[in-house]
Amino acid sequence: MVVVMVTLAVIKCFSYTWVTLNAATNFHDTMFKKIFSSPMSFFDTTPTGRILNRFSKDQEEVDTVLPLHMDPFLQFTLLVTFTIITISAVFPPMLAAIVFIGALFGLILFIFQRSIRQMKRLENVSRSPCISLTTSTLQGLSTIHAYNIRDRHIRLFKSLNDINSNHYVLFHSGTRWLSFCLDSMASTMTLLVSLFIVLSSNDFISPSLKGLALSYTIQLTGMLQYTVRLATEVEARFNSVERLQEYITGCKSEAPRQIKEAQVPEDWPKSGTITFQDYKMRYRENTPIVLNGLDFFIRAGEKLGIVGRTGSGKTLNPAVFTHNFVFHAG
Structure with a gap:
C-alpha cells in the first residue's frame, strides 16, 4: 500500500505540473503572438504599464500562485466527498447535519464571493498605473530634472502605490475574515454534532461507530471550511486568467504578411x-x-x-x- 501511494503521488505530481505548466505556457505564447501582431493603434491607445502588468503579475499568478492553490483545493474536495460517503455509511442520520452545514457554508460563500472577487480585480487593475508611471518616469528623467518636478512624481507614485496596497490589504483581509467565520461556524457545528452523538443511545448506534463518526465529523468540518475558503481564493485568482484571455480574444491582428x-x-x-x-x-x-x-x-x-x-x-x-x-x- 505504501508503494502504491508513493507511486500514485509521484504520477499525480508530474501530471499536474505538466498540465498546469503547459496551460500557463500556452497562455503566455498566445498572448505574446496576439499582441505582437496587433496594429499600432493598439499600442497608441494602451498604456505600456497595462501590457507589462499582464506579462508580469498576471502571468506570474497563472504560472505559480494559481496552481499552488488549485492543488490543495482539488485534493480536499476529494477528501470531503469520500468523508461524506463514509459518514453516510456509518451513521446515516449525520447526513442531515452535513446538508445543513453545506447549505450554511454555501450561503456564506455566496455572500463573500463577489466582494473578494471584486477586491482581487481592483488590485490587478490598480497595479497598471504604478507600472506606467515608472516606465514613463524612466523615459523622461531628463525632462523631470530640467523642470524640477521630481517631488511631484514621487508624491504621485506614492499615491498610486497606496491605492494598490489598499486593494491588496482588502483582498487578504476579506479572505482571512471568511476563514474566521467558517472556523467559528465549523466549531459550533462540531460541538452540536458531538453532543448529539454522545447523548444518543448505544442501542441506536454502537460506541465504536460513534467514535468513528465523531472523528470523521471533526475532520469534515475542518476540511469543509478550508475547501470553501480555497474555492473562494481560487476563483478570485482566476481573474488573472480572465485578464490574459481578454487580450487573447480581444486583440485584432493586422493583415497577414503573406496572402x-x-x-x-x-x-x-x-x-x-x-x-x-x-x-x-x-x-x-x-x-x-x-x-x-x-x-x-x-x-x-x-x-x-x-x-x-x-x-x-x-x-x-x-x-x-x-x-x-x-x-x-x-
Whole structure:
C-alpha cells in the first residue's frame, strides 16, 4: 500500500505540473503572438504599464500562485466527498447535519464571493498605473530634472502605490475574515454534532461507530471550511486568467504578411514607382482624417523628405487607409 501511494503521488505530481505548466505556457505564447501582431493603434491607445502588468503579475499568478492553490483545493474536495460517503455509511442520520452545514457554508460563500472577487480585480487593475508611471518616469528623467518636478512624481507614485496596497490589504483581509467565520461556524457545528452523538443511545448506534463518526465529523468540518475558503481564493485568482484571455480574444491582428492568392516573385520589385491617388489617412478608426486627398508621384530611385512644423503629423501612423494607392513595378 505504501508503494502504491508513493507511486500514485509521484504520477499525480508530474501530471499536474505538466498540465498546469503547459496551460500557463500556452497562455503566455498566445498572448505574446496576439499582441505582437496587433496594429499600432493598439499600442497608441494602451498604456505600456497595462501590457507589462499582464506579462508580469498576471502571468506570474497563472504560472505559480494559481496552481499552488488549485492543488490543495482539488485534493480536499476529494477528501470531503469520500468523508461524506463514509459518514453516510456509518451513521446515516449525520447526513442531515452535513446538508445543513453545506447549505450554511454555501450561503456564506455566496455572500463573500463577489466582494473578494471584486477586491482581487481592483488590485490587478490598480497595479497598471504604478507600472506606467515608472516606465514613463524612466523615459523622461531628463525632462523631470530640467523642470524640477521630481517631488511631484514621487508624491504621485506614492499615491498610486497606496491605492494598490489598499486593494491588496482588502483582498487578504476579506479572505482571512471568511476563514474566521467558517472556523467559528465549523466549531459550533462540531460541538452540536458531538453532543448529539454522545447523548444518543448505544442501542441506536454502537460506541465504536460513534467514535468513528465523531472523528470523521471533526475532520469534515475542518476540511469543509478550508475547501470553501480555497474555492473562494481560487476563483478570485482566476481573474488573472480572465485578464490574459481578454487580450487573447480581444486583440485584432493586422493583415497577414503573406496572402496565398497574391503570390509575387522573390526578387520583386527590382525597381518601381509609387502613385498616390486621392490618398486619405487617419490615426485609427473613429478619428478625423489627417491626410486628405493627397496626389503625388514617386519615381524609381527617388528619395522624398516630408517637411512640416512640430505636431503637423509627419510621423503619422498608417493604421487605417480610407482610400487606395497604386504601386507600379517597373
